[in-house]
Amino acid sequence: MDKKIIRAALLGFGTVGTGVYKVLQKQKEDMIPKLGSQIEIKKILVRNLEKAAAKVEDPAVLTNNWDEIVNDPEIDIVIELIGGIEPARSYILAALNAGKHVVTANKDLIAVYGKELLDAAEVHHVDFLFEAAVAGGIPIIRPLKECLAGNHMAEVMGIVNGTTNFILTKMTQDGMEFKDALALATELGYAEADPTADIEGLDAGRKVAILASVAFNSRVVFDDVYIEGITKITAKDIKYAKEMGCDIKLLGVAKNTEEGIEAYVCPMLIPSSHPLASVNDSYNAVFVNGDAVENAMFYGRGAGELPTASAVVGDLFDIARNIKANCCARIGCTCYKELPVKKMADTYSRYFMRLIVEDRCGVLAEMTAVFAKYGVSVAQIIQRAARAEESAEVVVITAKVREGDFRTAMEDLSGRSSVRKVSSMLRVYGE
Amino acid sequence: MDKKIIRAALLGFGTVGTGVYKVLQKQKEDMIPKLGSQIEIKKILVRNLEKAAAKVEDPAVLTNNWDEIVNDPEIDIVIELIGGIEPARSYILAALNAGKHVVTANKDLIAVYGKELLDAAEVHHVDFLFEAAVAGGIPIIRPLKECLAGNHMAEVMGIVNGTTNFILTKMTQDGMEFKDALALATELGYAEADPTADIEGLDAGRKVAILASVAFNSRVVFDDVYIEGITKITAKDIKYAKEMGCDIKLLGVAKNTEEGIEAYVCPMLIPSSHPLASVNDSYNAVFVNGDAVENAMFYGRGAGELPTASAVVGDLFDIARNIKANCCARIGCTCYKELPVKKMADTYSRYFMRLIVEDRCGVLAEMTAVFAKYGVSVAQIIQRAARAEESAEVVVITAKVREGDFRTAMEDLSGRSSVRKVSSMLRVYGE
Numbered sequence: 001m002d003k004k005i006i007r008a009a010l011l012g013f014g015t016v017g018t019g020v021y022k023v024l025q026k027q028k029e030d031m032i033p034k035l036g037s038q039i040e041i042k043k044i045l046v047r048n049l050e051k052a053a054a055k056v057e058d059p060a061v062l063t064n065n066w067d068e069i070v071n072d073p074e075i076d077i078v079i080e081l082i083g084g085i086e087p088a089r090s091y092i093l094a095a096l097n098a099g100k101h102v103v104t105a106n107k108d109l110i111a112v113y114g115k116e117l118l119d120a121a122e123v124h125h126v127d128f129l130f131e132a133a134v135a136g137g138i139p140i141i142r143p144l145k146e147c148l149a150g151n152h153m154a155e156v157m158g159i160v161n162g163t164t165n166f167i168l169t170k171m172t173q174d175g176m177e178f179k180d181a182l183a184l185a186t187e188l189g190y191a192e193a194d195p196t197a198d199i200e201g202l203d204a205g206r207k208v209a210i211l212a213s214v215a216f217n218s219r220v221v222f223d224d225v226y227i228e229g230i231t232k233i234t235a236k237d238i239k240y241a242k243e244m245g246c247d248i249k250l251l252g253v254a255k256n257t258e259e260g261i262e263a264y265v266c267p268m269l270i271p272s273s274h275p276l277a278s279v280n281d282s283y284n285a286v287f288v289n290g291d292a293v294e295n296a297m298f299y300g301r302g303a304g305e306l307p308t309a310s311a312v313v314g315d316l317f318d319i320a321r322n323i324k325a326n327c328c329a330r331i332g333c334t335c336y337k338e339l340p341v342k343k344m345a346d347t348y349s350r351y352f353m354r355l356i357v358e359d360r361c362g363v364l365a366e367m368t369a370v371f372a373k374y375g376v377s378v379a380q381i382i383q384r385a386a387r388a389e390e391s392a393e394v395v396v397i398t399a400k401v402r403e404g405d406f407r408t409a410m411e412d413l414s415g416r417s418s419v420r421k422v423s424s425m426l427r428v429y430g431e
Numbered sequence: 432m433d434k435k436i437i438r439a440a441l442l443g444f445g446t447v448g449t450g451v452y453k454v455l456q457k458q459k460e461d462m463i464p465k466l467g468s469q470i471e472i473k474k475i476l477v478r479n480l481e482k483a484a485a486k487v488e489d490p491a492v493l494t495n496n497w498d499e500i501v502n503d504p505e506i507d508i509v510i511e512l513i514g515g516i517e518p519a520r521s522y523i524l525a526a527l528n529a530g531k532h533v534v535t536a537n538k539d540l541i542a543v544y545g546k547e548l549l550d551a552a553e554v555h556h557v558d559f560l561f562e563a564a565v566a567g568g569i570p571i572i573r574p575l576k577e578c579l580a581g582n583h584m585a586e587v588m589g590i591v592n593g594t595t596n597f598i599l600t601k602m603t604q605d606g607m608e609f610k611d612a613l614a615l616a617t618e619l620g621y622a623e624a625d626p627t628a629d630i631e632g633l634d635a636g637r638k639v640a641i642l643a644s645v646a647f648n649s650r651v652v653f654d655d656v657y658i659e660g661i662t663k664i665t666a667k668d669i670k671y672a673k674e675m676g677c678d679i680k681l682l683g684v685a686k687n688t689e690e691g692i693e694a695y696v697c698p699m700l701i702p703s704s705h706p707l708a709s710v711n712d713s714y715n716a717v718f719v720n721g722d723a724v725e726n727a728m729f730y731g732r733g734a735g736e737l738p739t740a741s742a743v744v745g746d747l748f749d750i751a752r753n754i755k756a757n758c759c760a761r762i763g764c765t766c767y768k769e770l771p772v773k774k775m776a777d778t779y780s781r782y783f784m785r786l787i788v789e790d791r792c793g794v795l796a797e798m799t800a801v802f803a804k805y806g807v808s809v810a811q812i813i814q815r816a817a818r819a820e821e822s823a824e825v826v827v828i829t830a831k832v833r834e835g836d837f838r839t840a841m842e843d844l845s846g847r848s849s850v851r852k853v854s855s856m857l858r859v860y861g862e
Binding site for chain 1: 450454455457458461464465562568569570573574577578579580581582583648706709710721722723724725726727728729730731732735737738740741742743744745747748749752753756757758761762765767768
């Protein structure tokens with residue numbers, strides 16, 4: 001089909017929507033030589049017509065009526081940037097059913113309804129692309145589906161939430177406590193008014209579900225991902241981690257093991273020499289390990305108006321090229337396996353823990369005896385006098401152990417009178 | 432075309448060819464569900480049939496006769512891994528003219544004859560892909576052509592030669608001198624028997640030409656790239672750089688400025704806080720800056736059997752998908768602009784230099800007067816007593832200055848009796 005003008009509709013005109021509009025304007029003169037066609041935004045679905053009018057050249061593109069978009073046969077592509085589950089899901093399904101291609105940055109939706117949406121796209125032979133849903137402007141979905149398709153991926157992991165990475169960076173570099181760093185993040189616009197989805201790890205969890213599905217060719221949904229946030233991390237944890245040669249990062253991890261997929265998000269100690277340890281501020285980075293490529297990392301802006309728009313427009317251009325070459329739906333769902341997802345209790349990790357114990361002879365012996373009972377080996381230990389009288393602070397890093405066994409050991413330990421408090425318990429990334 | 436078996440031929444069966452063969456074997460069971468078709472290696476062109484026989488299941492795939500490949504209508508794809516200009520160029524052109532798709536890792540060829548080859552592919556409506564030609568396993572060509580296509584790229588630069596990065600890492604971390612680090616690289620197999628192309632920066636220069644062409648949509652060839660190698664770098668330069676908060680890396684840099692494209696390869700000081708400064712050993716990384724994505728970086732193995740094969744197989748899979756969707760040559764040459772390339776003398780940079788000067792009153796004043804005459808401002812200066820009697824070592828970092836003016840200043844300076852020796856002169860990356 002040699003179509004010179006391809007018409008698209010934007011659903012939502014917030015930060016990313018505005019970014020997409022701007023980027024398409026900047027690319028106006030490049031589209032014909034680059035793609036062979038011109039992409040035009042024909043309609044923008046907004047809630048408040050008046051408020052949006054200031055942001056467009058011609059207010060006639062604005063509408064608050066979805067039917068005007070879905071029923072317009074001239075509109076080839078719908079760009080969904082409303083976010084959340086409804087009405088985004090219904091709109092996308094209706095668009096796909098109407099034979100329109102869809103580009104979205106909606107991680108909440110894909111992490112739960114990815115299969116449904118990709119199936120609908122396949123039935124109607126249209127494209128459903130979502131590069132912007134993971135790690136903002138960083139190319140990762142297409143590299144995994146195409147450039148790295150010759151690999152069996154063993155692992156895909158990384159820093160996929162900019163808000164929490166900013167907070168942890170401030171806690172590490174300036175010794176701030178969590179609540180002060182969060183306040184600063186809010187002040188600077190890195191954290192939303194309700195920061196729950198970020199600081200509790202939910203946002204990162206959605207991205208891990210999507211990354212794991214694409215990397216391992218097997219569907220992983222949000223509910224499969226074990227999630228812990230960063231609200232309990234203290235400046236003291238970070239200080240001890242540094243003493244042990246590590247930084248603390250909120251990591252999203254997906255591993256493809258023989259017994260099944262592991263998928264989790266939690267604050268972890270990571271050796272300071274690892275490339276991810278120096279990914280700071282609101283930057284994101286995704287690290288992959290495959291049987292051919294070995295280690296590779298993709299680094300950049302995980303959010304923001306123009307970086308996220310860069311990913312959305314990349315998808316739009318891909319569809320324009322597909323329309324021109326008459327090969328839409330060239331690559332659809334790549335989940336052709338059905339691998340089990342492991343329970344968190346069945347994963348293996350090293351653990352870092354900080355305890356306040358009674359400061360008397362025999363306490364360390366008791367602790368290590370409990371560990372031994374459950375097969376937990378101690379790899380590193382630091383003991384210091386704590387502030388409270390007759391108590392001592394003990395920091396331990398264990399050898400690799402099954403999470404379930406470690407938890408049982410910790411329950412046993414915390415029930416004992418010699419253990420006054422378990423202050424922290426964090427996983428340690430790596431062998 | 433619903434083709435269940437796609438036949439390919441390998442030209443060359445060295446490190447990368449063997450890697451491609453292995454990776455395709457590992458992907459045997461995945462190709463049908465992933466691509467809808469099976470890629471089979473029908474022929475492998477080798478020089479020595481006997482030597483190669485040990486590496487394949489069925490020696491009947493081996494041939495030393497190119498005609499058997501180019502004249503075989505069953506062979507859809509030719510994978511050129513011979514390297515160098517001839518016979519690679521003639522083989523590729525013949526394959527394209529015969530309507531076969533071509534995948535290559537041949538940077539020497541593309542950096543000089545890229546346009547000719549891409550034009551031939553376009554005429555015959557076939558794919559010509561070369562992801563493996565730059566930075567081995569790291570996805571960068573396809574991300575630039577597709578994922579980041581919505582950007583006007585301002586810069587693409589990075590560490591694109593693993594051998595020199597290994598050498599500089601050893602010089603930095605262990606204080607080795609260049610020739611000892613090179614000897615170690617040779618011993619460990621990171622450097623070839625004739626290391627000229629690596630240590631003189633030629634290999635990196637080819638990659639810069641290709642990266643600039645793809646990133647800026649305008650052809651840059653090898654001859655356009657200004658090149659300096661790392662043979663004159665000393666452990667002392669690295670020590671002084673560290674004192675000034677920098678590391679020394681062999682950087683390939685391409686910038687898209689209003690006056691034209693800058694393209695050069697040279698050892699440069701880079702702030703230790705820059706993500707590229709911690710890319711060590713034989714790892715590569717490519718850093719890009721675009722008007723939408725802002726900063727992004729791609730990191731991984733720039734060479735090696737399986738990492739490079741990962742990129743080749745990614746291209747092969749892309750072609751298999753194009754064949755299935757009947758959209759070959761979907762993306763061809765993306766150089767639709769004709770931007771000028773600047774002379775090195777017209778580029779701007781900060782400079783680091785190390786001089787041995789007479790240790791007497793007035794010498795610094797004379798130096799700075801010469802600098803001032805040519806518009807060179809001094810940003811940082813260190814002066815130490817040198818070993819030779821009555822001489823002092825001065826290390827200077829300048830503010831940004833036009834290269835031509837800086838060179839004139841240096842000529843003036845080195846002609847003066849007070850300057851005994853210009854030990855080093857290096858550019859400094861960044862503003």
